[in-house]
Amino acid sequence: MAKNAGLLILSLSFLFFLFFSVAVSRNVTFDHRSLIIDGQRKLLISASIHYPRSVPAMWPDLVAAAKRGGVDVIETYVFWNGHEPSPGQYYFEDRFDLVRFAKIVRDAGMYMILRIGPFVAAEWNYGGVPVWLHYVPGTVFRTDNEPFKSHMASFTTFIVQMMKRENLFASQGGHIILAQIENEYGDIESVYGDGGRSYSRWAANMALSQNIGVPWIMCQQYDAPDNVINTCNSFYCDQFKPSSANKPKFWTENWPGWFQNFGTAKPHRPPEDIAFAVARFFQKGGSLQNYYMYHGGTNFGRTSGGPFITTSYDYDAPIDEYGLVRLPKWSHLKELHEAIKLCEQTLLYGTSKFLSLGSHQEADIFEHSGKCVAFLANVDERNDKLVIFRNVRYNLPAWSVSILPDCKNVVFNTAKVRSQNSRVEMVPENLKASAGSGKLSWQVYTEKAGVWGAPDLIKNELVDHINTTKDTTDYLWYTTSFYIDGNEFLSNGSLPILMVESKGHAVQAFVNGQLQANSSGYTIKLEAPITLRAGVNEIALLSMTVGLQNAGPFYEWLGAGLTSVKISGLRNGGLDLSGAAWAYKIGLVGEHQNIFKADGNHDVRWTPASDPPKNQPLTWYKVEVAPPQGNEPVALDMQSMWKGQAWLNGKAIGRYWSLTSSVYNKCTQNCDYRGPFSPDKCRTGCGEISQRWYHVPRSWFQPSGNTLVFFEEKGGDPTRITFARRRVTAGAPA
Known part of the structure; x- marks a missing residue:
């Protein structure tokens, strides 16, 4: 009897498992109005969180903060060059553990969009796109050519199959409800001509052949096939129209801020304006919108x-670079999401009607099964307006939308921020030695200026930097020698002038081992006196x-x-060294020896320095702390250094550069x-360092x-580097 009972229990468990597996699988389709999940239209709020721009230890809290903010869906790109660093060799560990990130989203009870x-x-x-692909013969990116299509299809298929094995698509019982192929292609398709148009059709058909059981989207692809949804990227998408009448309006990128370049002031977007854009989108028939970014994070390593995009990718997002919610932006949007969700059924199933309320004032009314929803908008950029709607007076602030879930009572106005501001400060903390209160023990290694060891190549011409390094490093040495007769110097004592032109991005000039000039830019024309x-x-x-360009x-x-490369200001006029015999060396000694890693090559001799040298170029510094x-979240305050790269315990924090923005930029404290x-x-922040603090994840520290x-490339003072703890000193906790 006991044996039979056990079999019965096992049988029932199996049937329950089978039933549960079938029950949780989701049917995802779409019609002209919205995405349809298990027969129900869905109004969805999505948030971009890019897994490699944070660390696994942060992922659960980031996803949870998004969910608390009223978000239904987490969206992420898949970063090909991070996952396939060389042909056929794949990497899915640490920050690039895509499956782990996806499962954290799933376990939080949220949907996912996989771009x-x-x-x-x-x-x-x-x-x-991996840099190595550029050097596969015959390859032209994003056009109708076989090498690019072959590698693209292989990687796309690899990702799809990996997610299928984990049963992560909604059709398998998972949570991935949309997948995207290509990105912002419609904007440049015409530049590629027939090769672009045929490629876009091929990309769509290749994606559809993957048979993932959920819809595919193409961003800004105006001629997307009937069974692929075209989406919008913009600051505003209220005027966006789908590529056909049977497709819904999706907004894949609503930019709540902007990225920053080294040497520019900090960009911000007010929460009132973001809320206005979102409300207008749903007012005009949108059904899915995604914040790009909801958490921007960090461009590690x-x-x-860009070029010149900062290591910080904060994006002025609702969750800041360090994982803290940004108030009032996060909370104002949370209130907006709650208000919109009150209207979901009526918005998605109701009939709509437009009503003019004035020259710049309007109402969109949705009615269904006796229920009524209204959006009252004032798109006047300057003036508040009083309007009459259904015999009731409503005050509409300029550039705002009021949401009335019952066509009577305003539950939310985009211009009225009711949540508390948060005040965040960076609390400095000096670097401390690991062994208690002892003095920091610095070690130093100085690179040789010019070719070290045997040259990688010698040519009587100036070679392209990227084609030579293939982006294995930021650094390429160009070195040559030349003879100057003492009679060539001008009698008035004026110095010769070095003139260097470059396609970018930065250059330092050493003459006889001494740094004499430097410059940077998208194109460079350096002119500087030099000592010969x-x-x-x-x-x-x-x-x-x-x-690199993105x-x-x-x-x-x-x-x-x-x-x-030329030298002028000599008695005979000058020298053109462009066609001289140039010796080239890819990268630095320290890079080749991995001296930034704990298990790096110890053939490099670090020199102990109780007082490390300051303002010295080409210098490596190491210290245990x-x-x-x-x-609290942690950053490095790098304002005492100039330009270079930083690591903690072998993990690449990123590029630092203490460029200041111009005092003549247009800045405002009251936007x-x-x-x-x-x-x-x-x-x-006009006239200030564009990026002073560099995020160091807490999980990277050891006890x-x-x-x-x-x-350090040019010279700085490492003894003034400090940590900074990011602390919220005021504002309601989220």
Whole structure:
């Protein structure tokens, strides 16, 4: 009897498992109005959180904060160059553990949008496409050519199959309800001509052949096939129209802020304006909108694109770079989401009617089964207006939308921020030695200016930087020697002038081992006096990239590095060294020896320095420190350094650069949210360092023995580097 009972229990358990597995699988389709999940239209609020721009220890809290903020869906790109660093070799560990991130979203009870791309743009290095693909013969990115299509299809299929094995698509009982192929292609399709149009059709058909059981989307693809949904990216999408009448209106990128470049002021977007844009989108028939970004995070290591995009990718998002909710932005949008959700059924199933209330005032009314919803909008950029709607007077602030879930009572107005502001400060904390209160023990290693070891190549020409390094490093040395007769110097004592032209991104000029000039820019024309000696002189030019191009037609063909080197101001006129015999060296000694890693090559001799040298170029610094106090998020304050890279315990924090923004930029402390937004509308910090603090995740610290390594390119004072703990000092907790 006991045996039979056990079999009965096992049988019932199996049937329950079978029933449960079938029951939780979701049927996801769409009609002209919205996404349909298990037969029900859905109004969805989505939030972009990119898994490699944070760390696994942060993921659960980020997802939970988004859910508390009224978000239904987490959206992420899939970063091809992070997952396939060399052909056929895949990486899905640590920050690139896509499946782990997806399961955290699933376990939080949220949906997911997977934007596979595999081109993403995203201010990410090379737009997410692996640099090695550019050097596969015959490859032109994002056009109808076999090498690119073959590798793209292989990677896309690999990701789809991996997610299928984990049963993560909604059709399998998972939570992924949409997948995206390609990105923002419609904007540049015409540039590629027939090769672009045929490629976009091929990409759509390739995606559809994956048979994932959920709809595919294409961002800004105006001729997307009937069974693929075209979506919008913009600051405002209220006028967006789907590519056909049987498709819903989806907004894949609502930008609640903007990214920042080194040397620019900080961009901001007021919460009133973001809320206005979202409310207008749903007022005009939208059914799914995604914040890009909801948490921007950090461009760790060399992942930032641009060029010149900062290591911080904070984006002025509702959750800041460090994982703290940004008030009042987060809470104002939370209230907006709650108000919109009150209207969901009537919005999605009701009939709509437009009503003019004035020259710039209007109402959109939705009615269904005796229920009524109204959105009252005032799109006047300056003036508040009093309107009459259904015999009731309503005051509409300029550039605002009021939401009336019952066509009577206003539950939310986008211009009225009722939540408390948060005040955040960076609390400095000096670096402390791991062994208690002892003095910090610094170690130093100085790079040689110019070619070290055997040259990687010698050519009588100036080579392209990117084609030579293939982005394995930021650094490429160009070195040559030349002879100067003592009689060539001008009798008036004026110095010769070095003239260097480059396609970018930065260059330092060393003459006979001494740093004499530097410059940076999208294109460079450096002119600087230099000290030469009679006889043989060596000139070593360090070319540096600061993130590769990440978007645009044929962006992979944009190069970097030197194009001309001349010396003027000599008695005979000058020298053109452009065609001289140049010796090249890819990268730095410290990089090749991995001296920033705990298990790096110990053939490199670090020199102990109780007082490390300051303002010295090409210098590596290493120090062991204790972790900062408490549990608040941590940053490094790098204002005492100039430009370089930083690591903690072998993990790449990113590029640092203490460039200041111009005092002549347009900055304002009191941003007027009214009227159309642009990235330059609400900037702050003119004349200040564009990025002073660099996020160091708490999970990267050990209880003791934490090794900080810095490579300084130009010169700084490492003894003034401090930690900073990011602390909320005022504002209601979320």
